[in-house]
Amino acid sequence: MLTVKNVYKTFNKGTINEKKALCGLDLHLEPGDFVTIIGGNGAGKSTLLNMIAGVYPIDNGMIEIDGVNISRQPEHERAKYIGRVFQDPMRGTAAGMEIQENLALAYRRGQKRTLKWGISKKEKELYAQKLQILGLGLESRMTSKVGLLSGGQRQALTLLMATLIDPKLLLLDEHTAALDPKTAKTVLELTEKIVEENRLTALMVTHNMKDAIRLGNRLIMMHEGKIIYDVAGEEKKKLHVSDLLAKFEEASGGEFANDRMMLS
Amino acid sequence: MNVSGVLLAMQGAVSQGVLWGIMVLGVYITYKILDIADLTVDGSFALGGCVCAVFVVEKGMNPLLALVIATIAGMLAGAVTGILHTLFDIPAILAGILTQIGLWSINLRIMGKSNVPLLKVDTIFSRIVDLFAGLSESTGAQWLGFRQTSVSLVIGILIAVLVIVFLYWLFGTEIGCALRATGNNEDMIRALGVNTKITKLLALTISNGLVGLSGALVCQSQKYADIGMGTGAIVIGLAAIVIGDVLMGRLKSFGSKLTSAVVGSVVYFLIRAVVLQLGMDANDMKLLSAVIVALALCIPVAVGKWRIWKSYSEEGPTC
Ligand SMILES: Nc1ncnc2c1ncn2[C@@H]1O[C@H](COP(=O)(O)OP(=O)(O)OP(=O)(O)O)[C@@H](O)[C@H]1O
Ligand SMILES: [Mg+2]
Numbered sequence: 176m177l178t179v180k181n182v183y184k185t186f187n188k189g190t191i192n193e194k195k196a197l198c199g200l201d202l203h204l205e206p207g208d209f210v211t212i213i214g215g216n217g218a219g220k221s222t223l224l225n226m227i228a229g230v231y232p233i234d235n236g237m238i239e240i241d242g243v244n245i246s247r248q249p250e251h252e253r254a255k256y257i258g259r260v261f262q263d264p265m266r267g268t269a270a271g272m273e274i275q276e277n278l279a280l281a282y283r284r285g286q287k288r289t290l291k292w293g294i295s296k297k298e299k300e301l302y303a304q305k306l307q308i309l310g311l312g313l314e315s316r317m318t319s320k321v322g323l324l325s326g327g328q329r330q331a332l333t334l335l336m337a338t339l340i341d342p343k344l345l346l347l348d349e350h351t352a353a354l355d356p357k358t359a360k361t362v363l364e365l366t367e368k369i370v371e372e373n374r375l376t377a378l379m380v381t382h383n384m385k386d387a388i389r390l391g392n393r394l395i396m397m398h399e400g401k402i403i404y405d406v407a408g409e410e411k412k413k414l415h416v417s418d419l420l421a422k423f424e425e426a427s428g429g430e431f432a433n434d435r436m437m438l439s
Numbered sequence: 440m441n442v443s444g445v446l447l448a449m450q451g452a453v454s455q456g457v458l459w460g461i462m463v464l465g466v467y468i469t470y471k472i473l474d475i476a477d478l479t480v481d482g483s484f485a486l487g488g489c490v491c492a493v494f495v496v497e498k499g500m501n502p503l504l505a506l507v508i509a510t511i512a513g514m515l516a517g518a519v520t521g522i523l524h525t526l527f528d529i530p531a532i533l534a535g536i537l538t539q540i541g542l543w544s545i546n547l548r549i550m551g552k553s554n555v556p557l558l559k560v561d562t563i564f565s566r567i568v569d570l571f572a573g574l575s576e577s578t579g580a581q582w583l584g585f586r587q588t589s590v591s592l593v594i595g596i597l598i599a600v601l602v603i604v605f606l607y608w609l610f611g612t613e614i615g616c617a618l619r620a621t622g623n624n625e626d627m628i629r630a631l632g633v634n635t636k637i638t639k640l641l642a643l644t645i646s647n648g649l650v651g652l653s654g655a656l657v658c659q660s661q662k663y664a665d666i667g668m669g670t671g672a673i674v675i676g677l678a679a680i681v682i683g684d685v686l687m688g689r690l691k692s693f694g695s696k697l698t699s700a701v702v703g704s705v706v707y708f709l710i711r712a713v714v715l716q717l718g719m720d721a722n723d724m725k726l727l728s729a730v731i732v733a734l735a736l737c738i739p740v741a742v743g744k745w746r747i748w749k750s751y752s753e754e755g756p757t758c
Contacts, residue, residue, distance in 0.1 A: 249634070254629070254630055254632030280616060280631050285632040290612045290613070291613055293612055293616035336631075
């Protein structure tokens with residue numbers, strides 16, 4: 176499904192701000208894998224997702240989706256394989272456009288845009304149905320501007336948009352981190368439901384270790400641009416937060432895992 | 440000054456406002472939809488006028504065809520800015536300034552001098568006046584004898600309506616929606632598979648095409664092209680958008696937003712005519728436009744800050 180082979184990324188190469196974000200990273204996903212990613216701040220989690228999505232070019236290595244080498248494809252071309260939800264709820268939707276217009280944009284992800292009308296009647300019915308699944312009452316506000324929605328509502332909408340047509344790969348980068356605990360829970364439950372029902376292949380970055388253990392079939396831990404721990408199946412289910420904390424400590428050379436990890 | 444003289448001046452101002460309104464629609468695309476201040480406009484407006492004048496006067500071209508050529512010239516100018524901005528990551532403002540400055544020399548080259556009068560040649564307006572005059576003579580219907588100002592007003596409104604209908608349609612299509620989304624949230628629409636370099640390039644091209652068309656129409660209606668005719672056009676465009684927004688901002692539909700740009704332009708030229716009648720120097724008009732735009736941008740910010748400042752109190756409210 177997804178193959179990341181020996182990928183390197185260094186930001187600001189050759190300056191004093193040089194930062195190695197990914198150091199020869201390898202990762203292979205089978206179809207239907209739901210992988211949670213944990214790791215301290217600056218471990219390279221977002222960078223990995225950004226590399227897969229094509230936000231920045233990779234320095235070395237190769238990225239393949241379903242046998243297609245996408246290493247050098249621009250971001251907008253890769254979009255036909257990839258659905259994304261960002262950490263910032265503002266980033267995933269167009270505030271000045273209507274809810275249904277946002278959905279119509281997402282419905283055409285990866286397709287060539289033509290001079291056909293931007294949204295059809297039949298689509299609107301589909302969107303109303305899909306919005307109902309969110310359970311936020313948005314189906315009755317389809318012509319409202321997205322800017323009027325709360326962060327949680329926007330994030331749920333972004334999730335729906337990212338999966339409106341099944342992506343080959345769903346990338347979730349701390350997509351509940353900016354939400355209050357209750358809303359975060361709702362959005363996370365929706366994520367589980369959508370991923371499960373559509374058997375999506377997904378990568379989810381989170382700082383919440385309980386979620387990381389509970390969700391998905393595989394967990395990886397990153398540190399300094401590498402994967403330092405990779406568990407799946409039964410072994411993963413048996414993990415405890417304390418096991419992960421121990422791993423962290425080991426990786427960071429005894430230095431205690433940061434506060435943000437402790438709190439979750 | 441007598442009443443009919445004033446009325447004639449006002450009618451002239453309205454028709455001028457409508458013709459310039461096409462330019463304002465172009466500015467609307469970049470400033471409001473794409474969220475870019477495109478300074479190409481000053482150059483591409485004059486380019487439209489110069490190209491039109493030269494083709495009509497020196498090549499004896501059909502004035503209608505000259506409008507098309509001027510539109511294409513404007514589009515090319517917009518594309519240059521677009522390429523500088525998208526392919527080479529030059530900030531939009533700077534890319535626009537570069538094209539604008541370059542166009543000054545190009546426009547001079549095109550005309551060979553700084554001013555080309557359209558004295559003994561046909562314009563689309565004079566052709567229509569002639570057409571109706573002919574009709575009036577052959578049918579004996581006196582009322583068919585129209586004056587040039589009325590004709591340019593009617594033609595201007597007709598073209599403005601056509602342009603508004605075209606833009607309304609365009610921004611409702613899939614491509615148009617992608618264009619609007621580019622101005623709204625670039626990251627998002629790229630993640631949904633749209634090449635935002637192309638959408639920006641497209642918007643800048645269409646925008647400056649309209650600006651070029653407007654320049655050509657103004658050239659034909661005033662019967663000359665001048666190297667300085669586009670100077671300050673961007674500020675006029677922004678002022679017209681601001682005025683339109685104040686007058687019609689409550690109407691939310693896209694069609695009325697486009698209409699408000701043209702209405703704003705008409706009101707701008709009416710204000711201009713009034714202050715000129717009151718004896719203001721025409722050259723001071725640019726200052727007035729700058730002040731209008733600056734005020735429109737400053738007031739909301741100042742009011743917001745003042746409200747925050749005002750709402751402070753040492754003791755919290757009781758809740
Ligand atoms: N665009 C960029 N320019 C320069 N440096 C960057 C850029 N993006 C990331 N980095 C650097 O790369 C390293 C990895 O960052 P990344 O955002 O991938 O971490 P992360 O694991 O997502 O951390 P967090 O948990 O804080 O989100 C960091 O040191 C960061 O400063
Ligand atoms: Mg991150």
